[in-house]
Amino acid sequence: MILKPWINLSHAKQWLIFPKNLGKRLSIDETSFSNGELYTIVTNKAGKGKKGTIVAMISGTKADIVTAIIEKIPLKARNQVTEITLDMAANMGLIAKKCFPNATRVTDRFHVQKLALEALQEIRIKYRWEAIDLENEAIEKAKSSKKNTTLYY
Numbered sequence: 001m002i003l004k005p006w007i008n009l010s011h012a013k014q015w016l017i018f019p020k021n022l023g024k025r026l027s028i029d030e031t032s033f034s035n036g037e038l039y040t041i042v043t044n045k046a047g048k049g050k051k052g053t054i055v056a057m058i059s060g061t062k063a064d065i066v067t068a069i070i071e072k073i074p075l076k077a078r079n080q081v082t083e084i085t086l087d088m089a090a091n092m093g094l095i096a097k098k099c100f101p102n103a104t105r106v107t108d109r110f111h112v113q114k115l116a117l118e119a120l121q122e123i124r125i126k127y128r129w130e131a132i133d134l135e136n137e138a139i140e141k142a143k144s145s146k147k148n149t150t151l152y153y
Contacts, residue, residue, distance in 0.1 A: 015058040019073045021047065022055050026100070027085045027108070028092055030061045040066045040095070045085070063091040063098075070099040087111050 023044035030040050040058045047053025058069045070078070081100040085108050086092040096105050 013059065015056070015069045016054075017056045017069065017072055018052075018054055019077060021052050022073060022077050022081070023047070024081060025083045025085075026055060026081055026103070028096055029087060029108075030089070030092070040092075042070065061089075061091055063094040066091075066095050067098050070095065 021044050023046045025045040027043045027045055028040065030038050032038055037059065038061050040061050041054065042056040043053050044055055056070055058066050060066065078100050079102050081103040083106055084096045084100050084103040085106045086096055087108055088111050093105060096103065
């Protein structure tokens with residue numbers, strides 16, 4: 001059996017693109033593999049992680065490098081993308097804006113939830129310290145007035 005040469009062989013360690021996997025709704029994110037190398041991955045949401053999901057896998061996360069690789073996909077095809085989900089990293093936003101100009105950029109749910117929980121935790125801690133301060137003031141006031149005072153929690 002004669003195998004035909006793989007057209008991506010020469011650059012496969014740097015990048016891979018699969019233009020046929022492009023869809024209307026994409027995700028872009030960075031990931032770290034075993035040796036700590038960072039990769040930018042563009043996926044088609046319709047693929048749901050199965051065969052045909054990966055649109056591009058690019059070594060690194062620098063916007064100019066990733067953009068240059070994704071731009072190997074014809075603009076006409078990239079203009080068909082209507083939505084791209086990403087985190088809040090500036091480089092991912094720049095890549096999405098340059099490579100998929102017609103797509104609405106959507107911040108992924110994980111990062112929105114994380115920000116909301118961090119804000120809630122900050123407020124909770126602030127009010128807890130205020131409650132502790134009020135309790136300490138009440139204790140000091142009770143001690144100074146020499147009254148028998150019961151504190152309720």
